[in-house]
Amino acid sequence: MYELTIYNNDILYYPSVIGNVTWETERSGSPGTLKFEVYQDGNLDFEEGNEVRFIDNSDKIFFGYVFTKKRSSDNTISVTAYDQLRYFKNKDTYSYSKKSTSELLKMLAKDFYLRTGDIDDTVYKMSRVEDNTTLFDMVINSMDETLKAKKKIYVLYDDFGKLNLKNISNMVVPIEIDPSSGESFEYSTSIDSNTYNKIKLVHEDDTTKKRTVYVDEDIDSINQYGVLLYYETIQDETLVKQKASALLELYNSTSKDFSVSNCFGDNRVRAGSRICVRLVIDNVKFKGWMLVDKVTHTYSKDSHFMDLKLRGVDFNS
Secondary structure (H helix, E strand, O other), X not given: OEEEEEEEOOEEEOOOEEEEEEEEEXXXXXXXXXXXXXXXXXXXXXXXXXXXXXXXXXXXEEEEEEEEEEEOOOOEEEEEEEOHHHHHHOEEEEEEEEEXXXXXXHHHHHHOOOOEEEEOOOOOEEEEEEEEEEHHHXXXXXXXXXXXXXXXXXXXXXXXXXXXXXXXXXXXXXXXXXXXXXXXXXXXXXXXXXXXXEEEEEEXXXXXXXXXXXXXXXXXXXXXXXXXXXXXXXXXXXXXXXXXXXXXXXXXXXEEEEEEEEEEOOOOOOXXXXXXXXXXXXXXXXXEEEEEEEEEEEEOOOOEEEEEEEEEOOOOO
């Protein structure tokens, strides 16, 4: 049984919820979202910016703020609330030197008066100029640089009112999903996006303007698929050969995507979670960890289901 409350002017409201409550998270670039519809009984009084809490069977699911109210002639109000990550849509300009993603996140949280929780030490430091850039993109750019250099994936999310940053190795949910787990599923493999078997990194000396090219490639993969080239101009030559090797290991594989709808819900599953997937489809056999890119939980008074979009992770994260 769930509990939904709205807090306004020192009054805690327990509104009459009509229909389902949905909680949606995406792994990158979007805030956590809670959507619900309530009945206006004449006593309910709330406005944009008010706190919203959602708890299911004592699990603290969502803490955020009302952003949108849509009123209807039948005395109902449709509400959209977002967690703190909504404020990462703000744009600003920053120039920073030798900061890790962890340090960048703490700086942004302090500047925008946001609360933080557990933040893993991402270790890898960089210097960047971000001009008129969303806070989301600042953090994503930093995480991308860390991924390329260290082959580590981190996930930024809001956990009941506190910003967390976690390596996906710390976000394992011990459940197994297969095609029978939900009403319908889709499974696809592709080399059309984010698959590269040749890495070319180019550095230009600021003084001499001489260009140095670093290349790493997988000949067997090229023979099989043709040349799929990743090209990047780099500013820092430090550990460039290791970076080229890391990029090849990161991207030199077939991408795998799996989606399943109306699974039995599990409150532990959020975007960024790793769960085990088992597939036996025609001549395809696969069992391994996949990363939740997006999940939508749907709660009613007596049921809880979730829709999952996952992708394969073929390297040590």
